[in-house]
Amino acid sequence: MTTSPDTRVLEAGVMMKAEGLAKSFVLHNQGGVRLDVFSGLDLEVGRGECLILAGPSGAGKSSLLRSLYANYKPQAGSVLVRHDNTVVDLCSAEPYEILEVRRRTLGYVSQFLRVIPRVPTIDLVVEPLTVRGVDPAEARERAGTLLARLRIPEALWGLPPATFSGGEQQRVNIAMTFVQDYPILLLDEPTASLDLENRRTVTDLIDEARRRGAAIVGIFHDAEVRAAVGTRSYDLTERKAA
Amino acid sequence: MSARDPLLQVRGLTHRYGRQVGCRDVSFDLHPGEVLGIVGESGSGKTTLLKCVSGQMQPSEGEVAYRTRDIGTVDVYGMTEARRRMLMRTDWGIVYQNARDGLRMKVSAGANVGERLMAIGERNYGHIRNEAVDWLERVEMDIGRIDDLPGTFSGGMQQRLQIARNLVTKPRLVFMDEPTSGLDVSVQARLLDLIRGLVGSLGIACVVVTHDLGVVRLLSHRLMVMKGGRVVEQGLTDQVLDDPQHPYTQLLVSSILPV
Ligand SMILES: Nc1ncnc2c1ncn2[C@@H]1O[C@H](COP(=O)(O)OP(=O)(O)OP(=O)(O)O)[C@@H](O)[C@H]1O
Ligand SMILES: Nc1ncnc2c1ncn2[C@@H]1O[C@H](COP(=O)(O)OP(=O)(O)OP(=O)(O)O)[C@@H](O)[C@H]1O
Ligand SMILES: [Mg+2]
Ligand SMILES: [Mg+2]
Numbered sequence: 001m002t003t004s005p006d007t008r009v010l011e012a013g014v015m016m017k018a019e020g021l022a023k024s025f026v027l028h029n030q031g032g033v034r035l036d037v038f039s040g041l042d043l044e045v046g047r048g049e050c051l052i053l054a055g056p057s058g059a060g061k062s063s064l065l066r067s068l069y070a071n072y073k074p075q076a077g078s079v080l081v082r083h084d085n086t087v088v089d090l091c092s093a094e095p096y097e098i099l100e101v102r103r104r105t106l107g108y109v110s111q112f113l114r115v116i117p118r119v120p121t122i123d124l125v126v127e128p129l130t131v132r133g134v135d136p137a138e139a140r141e142r143a144g145t146l147l148a149r150l151r152i153p154e155a156l157w158g159l160p161p162a163t164f165s166g167g168e169q170q171r172v173n174i175a176m177t178f179v180q181d182y183p184i185l186l187l188d189e190p191t192a193s194l195d196l197e198n199r200r201t202v203t204d205l206i207d208e209a210r211r212r213g214a215a216i217v218g219i220f221h222d223a224e225v226r227a228a229v230g231t232r233s234y235d236l237t238e239r240k241a242a
Numbered sequence: 243m244s245a246r247d248p249l250l251q252v253r254g255l256t257h258r259y260g261r262q263v264g265c266r267d268v269s270f271d272l273h274p275g276e277v278l279g280i281v282g283e284s285g286s287g288k289t290t291l292l293k294c295v296s297g298q299m300q301p302s303e304g305e306v307a308y309r310t311r312d313i314g315t316v317d318v319y320g321m322t323e324a325r326r327r328m329l330m331r332t333d334w335g336i337v338y339q340n341a342r343d344g345l346r347m348k349v350s351a352g353a354n355v356g357e358r359l360m361a362i363g364e365r366n367y368g369h370i371r372n373e374a375v376d377w378l379e380r381v382e383m384d385i386g387r388i389d390d391l392p393g394t395f396s397g398g399m400q401q402r403l404q405i406a407r408n409l410v411t412k413p414r415l416v417f418m419d420e421p422t423s424g425l426d427v428s429v430q431a432r433l434l435d436l437i438r439g440l441v442g443s444l445g446i447a448c449v450v451v452t453h454d455l456g457v458v459r460l461l462s463h464r465l466m467v468m469k470g471g472r473v474v475e476q477g478l479t480d481q482v483l484d485d486p487q488h489p490y491t492q493l494l495v496s497s498i499l500p501v
Contacts, residue, residue, distance in 0.1 A: 028489035029496065070478060072485040095464040095478040096246075096273045116460060118435060 008089065010082050013046040015184050015215035016068065021077035023063050037063045041077070043234060045184070050206070050216040050229050055236035061219045062111070064236065065186050068217060069108045070098045081106060081184065103131065107182035109190045113161060113169040115176075121164075122147070122157040125175045132180070146175045150201060166193045171202075178205050185209060187218035191225050203228045247309060249274050249415060249447050250295065255304030257290050264290030266471040268304070274414070275445040279462030279479060281452060281494065286468040288451040289419055295449065296417040297330050308333075311414070331361050335408030339420035341400035345392045345407065351378065352388040354407050362411055377406040381436060398429035402436070409440060416441070419451045434460055455495070459483060467491045 010017055022039035026032060037060040045051050053061040066072040068079055070090040079090040083105045090098055102108075115124055122143055129139035147157060150171040156164065161172045170193050177185070187206065191199045199222065206229045210216055220226045226233075248271035257264040265287035272278055280288050293299040295306050297318050306318040310333070318326060330336075338344040345354055355374040364370055378385055381402040392400055401421060408416060421437065422430040438461055441448055450461055458465055458479055466476040467488065475488040486492045 025485075026487075028492050066484070071480055073477070073481055073487065094271075094273075096276050098478055099463055116438070118431065 008078075008080055008087055010080055010087055014044055015047055015082050016045050016217070017080045018043045018068065019078050019080070021064075021067060021079065022075045023060065023067055023072060024075050038236065039076070045215040045217055047183075047213045047215055048210055048231075050210050050218060050231045052226055052230040052233040053217065053219045053236060054233050059236040061236055062188055065108075065188050065217065065219060069102070069106065069186055071108075103128075105182065106184045106186070107177040107180070108186040109173055109177045109188060111188045111192065113173040115161060115172075117162065118160050120158050121152065121161050121172055124161070124172065125179050128176065128180055143175070143179055146179050147172075149205075150175055151198060167195065167198065170194060171198060174202055174205070178209070181209070181212065181214070183214060185214050185216045185218075187216065187220075189219050189221055191220060191222055199225065246273065248272060249276075249309050251305075251307040251315075252295055253305045253307075255291065255294055255301050255306065257287075257294050257299070257301045257303075263287075263471045265294070265468070268473050270466065270473075270476065272415070272447055272449065274447055276464060277441060277448040277450065277462045279450050279452065279458030279465045280468060281455065281458055281465065282468030284453075287471040288468055290471075291468070292417055292419050292449060292451050296334065296336055297326050298336070308415075331358070332411060333414050335411070335413040335416040337401070337404050337408055337416065337418040337421050339423060341392065341397070341404050344404045345400060347391065347393050350389045350391060351383070351395070351403055354392060354403055355410050358407055358411050373410055374406075377410045378403075380409075380440070381406045382432075396429075397425050398433055401425070401433055405437065405440070409444070409446075412444075413446060415447045415449075417449050420453065421450065422457060423453060437461065455483065455497075467494065 019042055021041040023037045025035045025037070041064070043051070053064060055061055063072055067074045070079070074091055077091060081088050081090055081101055083101045088097060088101055090101065122140065125143035125147060126136070126139045129142065130136055144157070148154070152168060152171055152175070156168070161169050164172065170190070174190055191202050194202060203225055206216065206218070210229065218229065220229070250272040253269050255268045256266050268291055270278070280291065282288055294301040300319050307315050308318050308329070309315045310329070336344065346357070349357070352371070352374045355377050356370040359370050359373055375385055375388065378388060383399060383402050383406070392403055395403065422433050425433065434457060441461070450457070452458060462479050464476065465479040465482045466473050467482065467490065468474065469490045475482060475486065475491045482491060483495055486495050
């Protein structure tokens with residue numbers, strides 16, 4: 001039952017590719033209503049690119065991003081990811097393989113912070129690094145630098161983020177992902193609940209990630225942020241009609 | 243054979259109690275360090291399945307294969323009873339819902355931990371005592387109570403003791419049936435944090451049966467949903483919880499079901 005390494009290839013520079021992707025929901029306990037969100041969707045992101053997902057509310061932007069993270073289960077298609085020297089199809093990979101890809105290759109910032117309860121903020125940011133074998137002292141140093149840059153007061157670092165403000169929680173969320181240099185980043189409105197200053201900081205972080213070669217797919221409500229970080233755009237409105 | 247090969251392979255496992263079906267045609271692989279959560283309504287066959295895959299009860303049909311450290315993959319029910327017991331002592335741990343099933347109530351806390359080491363051949367009393375103390379500390383128990391009987395402990399402490407007793411032999415695979423139920427919410431939370439920390443840092447593979455979706459969200463990498471003895475859905479934990487496909491899983495997740 002172990003899956004063999006996916007033999008499909010990605011062209012040079014391409015980090016992630018969705019092919020024939022379809023997502024629908026059947027609400028079995030609400031009369032079996034079926035929602036078709038998208039189908040036959042093809043999309044590709046390369047190194048150093050930031051692809052903006054566009055479309056009105058309900059168009060399926062978040063559903064697509066979650067499908068690219070294997071948090072949602074697409075009904076058809078594949079999501080190929082360049083992972084180390086292999087290509088993994090997240091739609092057919094075993095759970096432990098998906099988790100391996102998420103640990104080192106694929107970062108995701110969700111709209112809302114969902115973390116392990118009771119764990120202090122600093123540990124939440126340190127953990128992704130120590131899990132990968134980074135020296136604990138160095139990991140703490142990097143985590144602290146990033147939290148400071150995101151203006152999380154040091155007095156809060158020892159506390160779990162459950163009681164933090166919306167904006168603080170969102171910045172912790174961002175720190176947990178940006179503390180390591182993921183080759184691929186998926187961002188669902190990471191700047192939504194931030195004030196101007198923090199929005200600028202996050203915009204800078206995203207742009208720095210892209211410049212070092214990250215492939216990014218993002219959803220941003222703010223036109224200014226879109227203009228600052230995006231290199232290309234993909235509209236989901238047209239997909240809906242298909 | 244690589245470290246990524248499955249530790250446990252379960253195929254077509256069915257168990258009947260007379261005409262009553264406990265679980266039906268269950269198959270899965272468990273990889274090293276992987277935590278599998280099993281959820282489902284009362285009577286759906288979770289405990290039956292756990293007993294069958296953990297060597298405690300021979301299934302009516304199907305196979306359970308385990309990859310040993312040294313002699314390759316073995317058929318858990320194809321070996322002699324004595325060898326299976328040895329395997330369970332050296333490589334596996336079992337944490338029961340009711341601590342009384344997993345502890346020896348007539349010997350001290352220290353002896354409960356120490357006797358597991360003796361069972362695998364450890365004879366040096368000093369070493370056994372040190373290990374027992376070390377493990378009681380790791381599960382955050384008061385060392386001053388090392389000579390007390392388990393019956394004098396609270397429910398949460400009894401579960402901690404059970405965990406120490408199981409982990410002292412450095413198992414590769416631990417089975418837990420409702421390890422936190424029946425405890426106060428705050429005690430549950432601390433126990434869960436402890437289990438998460440230990441399982442993660444030691445890289446132990448785990449099968450955890452629970453009613454509580456919060457427990458699986460926190461502990462398990464993979465999730466299996468059972469109903470009427472069958473597995474109706476399985477996959478990556480967050481995917482199954484956030485995008486459930488089966489009507490029963492949708493009901494469970496939307497918590498329309500009274501727990
Ligand atoms: N887990 C789910 N179960 C059922 N339906 C869902 C689920 N997630 C999303 N949907 C539905 O899919 C459709 C697309 O939602 P999605 O959140 O992807 O849109 P969006 O483009 O991100 O919108 P917004 O800009 O408002 O965030 C909506 O009709 C939504 O109700
Ligand atoms: N020793 C037994 N003899 C006869 N039937 C049994 C026995 N043990 C379990 N069963 C039956 O097998 C089915 C599965 O039981 P099991 O204990 O595996 O369920 P479970 O999912 O663990 O439930 P719970 O969540 O209540 O612990 C039930 O219908 C139960 O009545
Ligand atoms: Mg959205
Ligand atoms: Mg049970």
